[in-house]
Amino acid sequence: MKARIAHIASNTFREAVRDRVLYNLIAFAVLLSGAAILVGQISIEIEKLVVINLGLTAVSLFGIVIAIFIGIGLVSKEIEKRTLYTVLSRPVRRWEFIVGKFCGLAGTLVVNTFFMAIGVFAALFYVSHKFVRADALVLVALYFIVLEFLIICSLALLFSSFSSPLLSAVFAFSLFVIGSFAEDLRGFAGMAHGFTRWLVTGAAYLVPNFSALNVISSIAHEQPVAAQLIWHNTLYALFYATMALSGAVLIFEHRNLK
Amino acid sequence: MPAIEILGLEKTYFVGFWRKRPKCALRPLHLTVEDGEIFGFLGPNGAGKTTTLKLLMGLVFPTSGSARLLGRDWTDPEVKAQIGFLPEQPYFYDHLTANELLNYYAQLSGVPGKERSRRVESTLQRVGLTDVKGVQLRKFSKGMLQRVGIAQAILHDPKLVFFDEPMSGLDPMGRREVRDLMEQLKHEGKTVFFSTHILSDAEALCDRVAIIHQGELRGIGAVADLTSSVHGKVEVIWQGTHVPASMKALGAECHVTGDTVRAVIDENQQDAAIDALRRERLPLIALTPVRTSLEAYFVEKLQRAETTAGSGK
Amino acid sequence: MKQRRKVSLVAGACVVVSLAASAVTLHRIDQLRPQATIEEVLYLNSPKVLKRASLGYDGLLADIYWTRAVQYFGGRHHNHALSYNLLYPLLEITTQLDPRLIVAYQFGASFLAPPPPGGAGQPERAIQLMEYGIQNNPDNWKLYYDLGFVYYMNLKDYKQAAAAFERGSKVPNAHPFLRLLAAQMAEHAGEFDTARMMWSATYQNTQDKLIRQNAVEHLRALRVEEDVTHLQQAVTRFGERTGRLPASIAELAAAESLPGIPVDPDGHSYKLSPEGRIEVRVPDDFPFATKGLPPGFKPHPQFDSQPQ
Numbered sequence: 001m002k003a004r005i006a007h008i009a010s011n012t013f014r015e016a017v018r019d020r021v022l023y024n025l026i027a028f029a030v031l032l033s034g035a036a037i038l039v040g041q042i043s044i045e046i047e048k049l050v051v052i053n054l055g056l057t058a059v060s061l062f063g064i065v066i067a068i069f070i071g072i073g074l075v076s077k078e079i080e081k082r083t084l085y086t087v088l089s090r091p092v093r094r095w096e097f098i099v100g101k102f103c104g105l106a107g108t109l110v111v112n113t114f115f116m117a118i119g120v121f122a123a124l125f126y127v128s129h130k131f132v133r134a135d136a137l138v139l140v141a142l143y144f145i146v147l148e149f150l151i152i153c154s155l156a157l158l159f160s161s162f163s164s165p166l167l168s169a170v171f172a173f174s175l176f177v178i179g180s181f182a183e184d185l186r187g188f189a190g191m192a193h194g195f196t197r198w199l200v201t202g203a204a205y206l207v208p209n210f211s212a213l214n215v216i217s218s219i220a221h222e223q224p225v226a227a228q229l230i231w232h233n234t235l236y237a238l239f240y241a242t243m244a245l246s247g248a249v250l251i252f253e254h255r256n257l258k
Numbered sequence: 259m260p261a262i263e264i265l266g267l268e269k270t271y272f273v274g275f276w277r278k279r280p281k282c283a284l285r286p287l288h289l290t291v292e293d294g295e296i297f298g299f300l301g302p303n304g305a306g307k308t309t310t311l312k313l314l315m316g317l318v319f320p321t322s323g324s325a326r327l328l329g330r331d332w333t334d335p336e337v338k339a340q341i342g343f344l345p346e347q348p349y350f351y352d353h354l355t356a357n358e359l360l361n362y363y364a365q366l367s368g369v370p371g372k373e374r375s376r377r378v379e380s381t382l383q384r385v386g387l388t389d390v391k392g393v394q395l396r397k398f399s400k401g402m403l404q405r406v407g408i409a410q411a412i413l414h415d416p417k418l419v420f421f422d423e424p425m426s427g428l429d430p431m432g433r434r435e436v437r438d439l440m441e442q443l444k445h446e447g448k449t450v451f452f453s454t455h456i457l458s459d460a461e462a463l464c465d466r467v468a469i470i471h472q473g474e475l476r477g478i479g480a481v482a483d484l485t486s487s488v489h490g491k492v493e494v495i496w497q498g499t500h501v502p503a504s505m506k507a508l509g510a511e512c513h514v515t516g517d518t519v520r521a522v523i524d525e526n527q528q529d530a531a532i533d534a535l536r537r538e539r540l541p542l543i544a545l546t547p548v549r550t551s552l553e554a555y556f557v558e559k560l561q562r563a564e565t566t567a568g569s570g571k
Numbered sequence: 572m573k574q575r576r577k578v579s580l581v582a583g584a585c586v587v588v589s590l591a592a593s594a595v596t597l598h599r600i601d602q603l604r605p606q607a608t609i610e611e612v613l614y615l616n617s618p619k620v621l622k623r624a625s626l627g628y629d630g631l632l633a634d635i636y637w638t639r640a641v642q643y644f645g646g647r648h649h650n651h652a653l654s655y656n657l658l659y660p661l662l663e664i665t666t667q668l669d670p671r672l673i674v675a676y677q678f679g680a681s682f683l684a685p686p687p688p689g690g691a692g693q694p695e696r697a698i699q700l701m702e703y704g705i706q707n708n709p710d711n712w713k714l715y716y717d718l719g720f721v722y723y724m725n726l727k728d729y730k731q732a733a734a735a736f737e738r739g740s741k742v743p744n745a746h747p748f749l750r751l752l753a754a755q756m757a758e759h760a761g762e763f764d765t766a767r768m769m770w771s772a773t774y775q776n777t778q779d780k781l782i783r784q785n786a787v788e789h790l791r792a793l794r795v796e797e798d799v800t801h802l803q804q805a806v807t808r809f810g811e812r813t814g815r816l817p818a819s820i821a822e823l824a825a826a827e828s829l830p831g832i833p834v835d836p837d838g839h840s841y842k843l844s845p846e847g848r849i850e851v852r853v854p855d856d857f858p859f860a861t862k863g864l865p866p867g868f869k870p871h872p873q874f875d876s877q878p879q
Contacts, residue, residue, distance in 0.1 A: 003365070007362060007365040007366055011351070014358075015354070018354075018394075082347075082349055083349060083350055083351060085315065085317055085343070085345040085348075086343065086345060086348065086363065086407075086411075088317060089343035090338055090339070090363065091338045091339045092338075093578070095578050095582065184635055187638065190642070191638070191641065191645065205594040229603050229604065232596055236596040239590075239593035242585055242589040243593060246582040246589065249578065250579060250583055253575055254575075254579070256317075257317040258271075258318065
């Protein structure tokens with residue numbers, strides 16, 4: 001069981017790498033080094049701020065685009081191209097396939113993020129010529145970004161398990177946008193009354209909550225992140241990804257592969 | 259112990275926007291395939307052959323009924339380690355090489371690590387892909403992909419193999435090789451279940467055939483029994499998508515399927531037919547005498563189907 | 572078959588359990604970082620940057636900031652906060668993202684200017700916001716009205732207030748009472764009537780719930796102040812006539828030939844303290860009243876629990 005999941009995961013990773021997904025790193029490197037050089041000439045004061053803001057935002061956006069576009073194709077593309085037939089006619093359970101795909105995609109993103117993180121730290125070093133203690137906060141932000149990816153991956157797989165690639169992309173992307181304003185949604189729920197309040201509160205807890213995972217701007221201003229928050233965010237991401245992934249398994253387990 | 263026992267498998271899809279209109283893909287099907295047989299599953303396109311195979315592979319779920327494979331419940335995942343499956347017009351991960359793909363499938367089938375590379379190597383050799391094993395699959399032709407498909411189906415030394423249209427996309431040499439391979443598998447004591455719409459393939463290979471049309475089993479029997487009498491007919495198969503007028507003039511019944519056309523003509527018109535194809539520069543794939551009773555049997559079953567369908571509407 | 576049912580059951584249970592767990596965790600996260608979205612303005616305080624970051628969807632972003640501003644004010648107000656430092660930045664971002672969001676200016680006029688706990692105590696900021704609003708919406712007489720309102724109510728600058736009302740009255744389709752207000756500012760008489768007129772106008776000029784509630788509170792307080800003023804005069808008259816304080820509010824009412832015991836806007840009768848002061852029975856119900864409260868009373872405004 002574990003071996004099969006690992007094989008599916010590593011095959012997913014290999015496919016993604018061969019599909020030139022990691023080429024996005026080049027675009028990232030160009031963007032970041034360009035910004036580092038340019039901003040250094042404009043202002044000394046905020047160059048570090050800009051590098052952190054821009055670097056982390058790019059890490060997060062590039063990763064989300066990859067997660068959505070690969071994630072939605074993972075299941076539906078295999079159905080469309082009928083590669084799934086030759087996999088599921090082997091002693092592979094359907095849930096193993098879903099979990100394996102998730103691990104492979106998450107692994108791809110972690111590797112991608114790792115290289116980008118090196119880029120961010122290199123750019124930081126370039127602009128300030130040294131590392132200070134507060135730079136460790138960037139690691140926290142990166143960790144939160146990876147948690148964000150886990151949630152997006154699981155959602156992309158969930159949609160991919162029952163919907164067409166285009167619709168899945170639309171769903172996943174809108175949930176990303178809504179999730180970024182999840183706290184506003186809950187605030188709005190708090191101001192509503194009666195049935196609306198009930199409805200909006202439900203929706204606010206159902207959509208993924210990305211606002212607590214986005215600490216980029218506060219970290220750029222060297223605001224510390226509470227250990228409690230790190231711990232709770234980890235739990236939250238794990239619970240949410242489990243939920244979406246179980247949903248994907250539940251749907252996929254009953255799906256006729258026409 | 260029969261290799262395959264199909265116990266009333268039935269599949270109804272619900273179509274339309276609200277999924278309310280039932281569409282019967284397979285009526286309750288009862289079928290037994292004995293151990294060590296080559297069994298042909300015949301029928302025109304859309305007859306329900308692929309649906310039956312997908313049901314047996316657990317890719318779609320039946321509306322009712324069940325099946326047993328190799329004496330065990332067909333949903334038992336462990337039974338699948340003993341089964342090989344070639345889907346119709348197979349397609350694989352573009353960015354893998356044939357070697358990597360087969361390794362991956364061997365891992366999924368639970369072939370132990372030590373044996374794996376040896377097994378992959380010998381299977382590649384068996385389907386004639388050793389020279390291109392390091393090439394990514396997106397560069398493969400349709401015929402080469404078909405060979406990869408066959409390779410992945412027999413890779414883990416299964417006791418029972420299912421082939422869905424194994425000859426499609428292959429050139430005459432390839433068709434010959436696949437026929438030989440199926441016979442070898444039979445000699446190795448394996449059971450082969452394959453679907454086709456090309457009668458000559460079935461006739462040359464099968465111990466028994468079943469004919470299915472519009473989701474319904476129309477007939478079943480041993481080829482030897484069905485081909486007892488021989489009439490003066492030949493089957494001509496060529497590559498192309500249209501029927502030249504000169505062929506029609508010969509009074510041939512022509513069936514276009516995919517990129518091949520199949521016609522049945524009188525034996526004495528065989529030279530004229532070849533001439534006609536040569537004039538049209540259409541590549542001839544096969545010319546085989548038809549033991550008309552299988553043909554007649556097939557046509558009869560289909561015609562019965564058509565009349566029932568006609569009266570039904 | 573059995574296998575599939577087992578997997579489905581486990582997966583279904585996982586969905587339910589992990590959804591519940593994620594909701595609980597989320598609740599804890601919210602407690603860990605209250606007001607987190609709102610405190611974002613501490614870092615992202617440049618409307619220009621935000622406008623660019625919104626990629627042209629600045630209207631939507633303005634709406635989000637507007638709800639944040641309302642949420643911020645409502646939440647802090649509910650907790651009897653004494654400072655509202657983020658209210659101005661939130662409103663500034665909102666109005667710069669969408670300069671035509673009139674309700675945001677009205678909100679600012681009502682809650683930036685008054686002293687805490689009724690507002691942020693920043694009348695200069697309120698005026699700054701109104702001037703920005705007028706600059707972008709010169710044809711909206713309501714903004715001139717609100718500007719004059721702040722000058723009159725919070726800064727007691729009657730000249731500037733008159734000027735603002737005067738400017739507003741010249742706008743096409745302006746409400747005629749702006750001209751009247753301008754004149755009244757000049758005379759600077761009949762305080763109760765003017766104030767009542769202005770708060771009624773504030774109430775009528777907006778659909779915003781908080782602003783309306785605030786206006787209602789002030790109107791109620793005005794009535795209490797007016798009643799208390801009249802009753803207190805009656806107490807004085809009574810004392811001059813009889814040489815003593817009335818024993819009860821009923822005696823006072825009888826002496827003045829009032830039709831009954833006078834009552835406050837909530838229907839509670841006013842009471843007479845042993846020292847001869849007229850007081851309301853439930854001072855907490857009239858947070859903005861300046862008369863009729865027990866000595867040393869500190870109001871606790873509670874909009875959310877206020878009966879209409």
